[in-house]
Amino acid sequence: MSEIIQLQKIKKTLTKRRQQHTLLDECSLSVNQGDMLAITGQSGIGKSTLLNIIGCLDFPTQGKYLFDDHDVTKMNIKQRNMLRKKHFGYIFQQYLLIEHLSVLDNVALALQYRNPRQNSCSESKKILNEFGLSNHENHKPNELSGGQQQRASLARAIITNPRVLLADEPTGALDAHNSHLMMKTLKEINQSRDTTIILVTHDLEMANYCKRTITMESILGKAVAHE
Numbered sequence: 364m365s366e367i368i369q370l371q372k373i374k375k376t377l378t379k380r381r382q383q384h385t386l387l388d389e390c391s392l393s394v395n396q397g398d399m400l401a402i403t404g405q406s407g408i409g410k411s412t413l414l415n416i417i418g419c420l421d422f423p424t425q426g427k428y429l430f431d432d433h434d435v436t437k438m439n440i441k442q443r444n445m446l447r448k449k450h451f452g453y454i455f456q457q458y459l460l461i462e463h464l465s466v467l468d469n470v471a472l473a474l475q476y477r478n479p480r481q482n483s484c485s486e487s488k489k490i491l492n493e494f495g496l497s498n499h500e501n502h503k504p505n506e507l508s509g510g511q512q513q514r515a516s517l518a519r520a521i522i523t524n525p526r527v528l529l530a531d532e533p534t535g536a537l538d539a540h541n542s543h544l545m546m547k548t549l550k551e552i553n554q555s556r557d558t559t560i561i562l563v564t565h566d567l568e569m570a571n572y573c574k575r576t577i578t579m580e581s582i583l584g585k586a587v588a589h590e
């Protein structure tokens with residue numbers, strides 16, 4: 364199996380009220396293509412920050428990040444944006460669907476963002492059907508249940524067929540039934556599409572759906588500095 368993501372001694376410092384804080388220190392991790400990985404760890408330790416660095420939404424202060432052996436830390440903004448657009452899909456705890464757009468338009472927009480010339484409507488309808496949301500495609504997000512909104516945000520994330528799907532507490536706002544449904548769907552996506560999935564969760568029962576689980580402590584080379 365080939366390594367798609369390698370983090371080598373990643374450091375992240377933040378400035379808060381003019382004081383420097385080290386959040387991630389000597390953080391090393393490697394992820395194979397097709398892996399399904401859960402990241403757990405105490406609140407505030409830096410899980411979301413790490414996920415954002417992996418997804419090129421944030422940038423490390425020091426260290427090396429290799430994606431397919433290409434050094435992301437040496438890329439300019441344009442190259443990183445290209446990488447993000449081409450290879451990553453994201454889902455978040457709070458769904459982050461665009462409220463004034465229909466479910467169909469939310470999903471179609473992701474496809475258009477990737478390729479403005481693509482006919483996004485039929486593809487979007489197809490994936491919403493797969494996710495049991497055909498009857499809701501013209502509804503606005505706030506007309507859907509939490510589980511349906513999360514499935515819509517998953518449809519939006521995978522419609523571009525990303526190689527890596529990043530999920531930050533994807534079941535955090537869902538009840539037990541919908542949480543298991545979401546994890547089963549993620550597992551199916553991992554198996555049928557060979558999508559590499561990295562998810563953050565507090566819930567060890569949800570982590571059990573993954574091929575492996577790591578705690579933040581185990582991938583931080585040094586103690587994490589807290590405020």
Ligand SMILES: Nc1ncnc2c1ncn2[C@@H]1O[C@H](COP(=O)(O)OP(=O)(O)OP(=O)(O)O)[C@@H](O)[C@H]1O
Pocket residue numbers: 377378379386404405406407408409410411412413
């Ligand atoms: N842009 C920022 N500026 C200043 N501080 C930040 C910033 N982003 C994150 N932090 C701080 O970094 C710490 C880690 O944040 P992060 O969101 O990565 O933790 P987490 O492990 O995901 O926590 P949780 O489990 O509660 O979601 C927190 O103390 C947070 O306040």
Ligand SMILES: [Mg+2]
Pocket residue numbers: 410411412531
């Ligand atoms: Mg978080």
